[in-house]
Amino acid sequence: MKSASLFSTLSETLADVAQPQQRVSVLLPMPFKGPFDYLSPPDITLNPGDIVLVPLGRRQKTGVVWETSSDLPPDLAPPAEQKDRTDTSRLKEVAELLELPPLSADLRRFIDWVAAYTLTPPGMVMAMTLRLHMHGVTSAGTGWLPADTIPADLRMTPARQKVLDLLRKGLPQTTTDISAATGVSAGVVKGLADARALRAIKLEPECPVEAPDPGYRLPVLEAEQARATTALRQSVEKGGFSVTLLEGVTGSGKTEIYLEAIAACIEQGKQALILLPEIALSAQWTERFIRRFGVAPAIWHSDTGQRMRRLTWHATANGNASVVVGARSALFLPFEKLGLIVIDEEHETLYKQEEGVIYNARDMAIVRARLVQCPTVLVSATPSLETLVNVQSGRYRHLMLPSRHGGATMPETRIIDMRVHPPERGRFISPALTEELSATLARQEQAMLFLNRRGYAPLTLCRACGHRMECPHCTAWLVEHRARKRLCCHYCEYFEPVPVTCPACHEENTLTSIGPGIERITEEAHELFPDARILVMASDTLTSPTAITEAVTRISNREIDLIIGTQVVAKGWHFPYLTLVGIVDADLGLSGGDLRAGERTFQLLHQVAGRAGRASAPGRVLLQSYTPEHPVMSALLSGSQDRFMAQEAMQRQPGFWPPYGRLAALIISCEDAAKADAVANAFGRMAPYGEGIQVLGPTPAPVAVLRNRHRRRLLLRTKRTIALQPILHRWLDMVKPDRNVRIDIDIDPVSFL
Known part of the structure; x- marks a missing residue:
């Protein structure tokens, strides 16, 4: 008996020794083509999604146990690579399994999908989930x-x-x-x-937010609002994937309606994600949320401190954060039970990330909702043409709010023809607008002046020789910021003091400012209305959420008479005492060859105009224009948004421009102009062709030099039925540029600079 027992023990020991270690693929937050293989420690079983520490060279890196998604559409899947997975002799061992919530299967599929769609290394996409928050992302x-x-x-x-x-x-x-x-x-x-x-x-990590109460303060809804609210709540309660466009005129109560969809999501025990186009919107939005639910939501954006990011990351991963509101990067948070995604101001181009991983958060949010199988709500007073086409095709449901909430009426709009009513010499505000501003301030109502241009003047030139002050690192004019006594480049970080002499002809006091920026309009307003209390709202004056909150509070408390702002003022603000909006240069943005110039200008000016008359006092909007006959001006004057968007669609459809076709931009950049040209020309010679496929370029980009790198562009355009990714994979394999030449791929570009 003793001999049998000894034999059994020895057999078990040998079995343990002979048992092979588990081979696992680990994706690292680095620009590699895919995951690396490692061996699991003998005493640990690793599962997909586990966050681990692995050796890489002489360092240790955090990564995620991965498995390649099998449900990627064939047109997105990269070409397969042959890999011998039988030899494990050279594999290193996983150093440690970190005590962190694993990344869910749907989040890993989403990361793979975004990487494949944007032609980005998957580790760089995964980095948006981990890298920025990795320092200290452990349990409490x-x-x-x-x-x-x-x-x-x-x-x-x-x-x-x-x-x-x-x-x-x-x-x-x-x-x-x-x-x-x-x-x-x-x-x-x-x-x-x-x-x-x-x-x-x-x-366990502390939760940075309290649980919102869906029954805390129920809203009083009017008929149209009640119908839209019921429809959205039903979508959430039913579950499953769906996309709904919530369209409504400015001031119609769209936010209050989708807050009720959020309430339904909380009641279901699920999590809601609300995307806002920029941080500036979070202050007033959070106030509305607190009024409805009694507590603040979890907030996620670039100004959130590192500690709060860690806590929010954990609270999202373990389900304790019921509602997260944030900028586009919030889309990559590890939600445990995502039940609703809301994209506010869905038309905003700020949802497009232009550097690093180039993606459109609006479009990728819909992809994530499909993978999670949860409803999505797109919200806008001026929906994008892409969204409207999806509504017309039946892909998206449409809820419409045609009137303002609480009896408020839409503002009266007038165009001031600057050819007939020009401003005084040296000024930019016409007498007609000045008169309306004076009358508004006399009634102790608030007014707003809008100009979408920062600084004092967009151009500084020499009256003697005509020299223009240009950025030494970019193809861009230097913008004067008189308050800081600087000339600044808005594309890079370069600035220099305003010189006394012309750097070309060396004449003194010959440099002059050309054109108005917001600082110049503020200077003019102080001269016209010396007793008015003026507040400037621009990205370089409101530099933090705290500063924005203070500005909104001062406006709401009627401590401000005249607001002067850039596009920051167009974003969903509710100022009940604001009755007049004057748009200083309504033509700005219409020039150039941008595909969406008309659509964007209409959306921006319509949103700015929507700040007026949101309470009981009627609103007025005055647009200063040198081209009052332009279709954008006609649409703003008549309020015929549907007709204008139909005209935009008719112009794009014959040439299969988006949304009736697909676009991808190749941007070649190098510090050596000749190398940039050579590589761009090589891509041009190898350009794909065929029915429904067209390549435009290569040409210098509109900003031909950016941060000392010479830039060349090619534009691939295909019909809607032709996928871009396989074409791009083959095209990119045909040209092998030097290491110092960078190739950036922009799928679905929204900017052509």
Whole structure:
């Protein structure tokens, strides 16, 4: 019997030794083509989604156990690579399994999908989930409680007694908390732990937000609002994937309606994600959320501190954050049970990320919703043509709010023909607009002047020789910022003091400012209305959410008479005492060859105009224009948005321009202009061709030099039925540029600079 027992034990031991280690693929947040293979530690079983620490060269890197998605559409899947997976002799071992929530299967599929669609290394997409928040992305740490049995030989001191007395209250605390509460050093806590007088307790991260109450303050909804609310709530309660366009005139209560969809999501025990085009909107939006639900949501954007990012990341991953509102990067948070995505101001081009991973957060949000199988709501007063075409084709449902909430009426719109009513010499505000501003301020109502141009003047030139002040690193004029006494490039970080002499002809005091920026309009307004309390709202004056909140509070408390702003003022603000909006240069944005110039200008000016008359007092909008006959001006004057968008569609459809075709831009850049030209010409010679396929270029980009890199562009255009990605894969394989030549791929470009 003893011999049999010994044999059994030996067999089990040999079986353990012979058992092969698990081979796992680990995706690293780096620009590699795909995951690397490693071996799991002998005593740990790893599963897809686990976050691990692995050796890479002489360093250790955080990565995620991966498996290639099998459900990528064939037109997105990159060409397969042959890989020998039988030889494990050279594989390194995973160093550590981190105590972090694993990335869910739907999030991993989403990362693979975005990478394949945008032709980006998957690790760089995955980095948006992990890399920015990796430092300290661990559990909250270790807490301490007294051991079940205190060692009899423990040497007791007053300091140790303080620690034990504190912890006997039953609440585990970290070493830092214990030191703060008792005044003892961390060494005292460590000594107790080493003596086995304390037992370690793993602490979960604290939740940065309280749970919102869907029944806290129910809204009073009018008939049209109630119907839209019912439809959205039903979508959430039913579940499954759907896309709904919530379109409504400015001031119609769109936010209040989709807040009820969020309430339905909370009632279902699921999480909601709300995307806003920029941080500036979060302050007033958060106030509305608090009024409805009693607490603030979790907030995610670039100005959020590192500690709050870690806590929000964890709260999202474990489901404690019911509602997250954020900028486009919030789309890559690890939601545990995502039940609703809302994209506010869906038409905004700010949803397009132009550097790094180039993607459109609006479009990718719909992809994530499809993978998770949850409803999506697109919200806008001026929907994009792409969205409207999807509505017409039946892909999206359409809910419409044609009138303002609470009896408020749409503002009256007038165009001031600047050819007939020009401003005084040296000024940019016409007498007709000045008169309306004076009357508005006399009634103690608020007014707004809008000009979508930062700084004092967009161009500085020499009256003697005609020299124009240009950025030495970019093909761009230097913009004067008089308040800071600088000439600045708005494409890179370059600036220089305003010179006294012309750098070309060396004449003194010959440099002059050409054209108006917002600072110049502010200067003019101070001269015209010396007693008015003026506030400037621009991205370089409102530099933080706190500054934005203070500005909104001052406007709401009627401490401001005249607001002067750039596009920041167009984004969903509700200023009840604002009755007049004057648009200084309504023609700005219509020039150039941008495909969407007319659509964007209409959307921007319509949104700005929508700030007027949102309460009981009627609103007025005055547009200064040198081309009042332009279709955009006609549409704004008549309010015929549908007719204008139909005309835009008719112009794009014959040439299969988006949304009736597909576009991809290749941007070749290099510090050496000749190399950039050579590579661009090589791509031009190898350009794909065929029925429904066209390549435009190569040509210098409109901003031909950016940060000292010469830029050349090619534009691939195909019919809607032809996928871009396989064509691009083959095309890119035909040209092998030098390392110092960079190729950027922009699928579905919205900017052509």
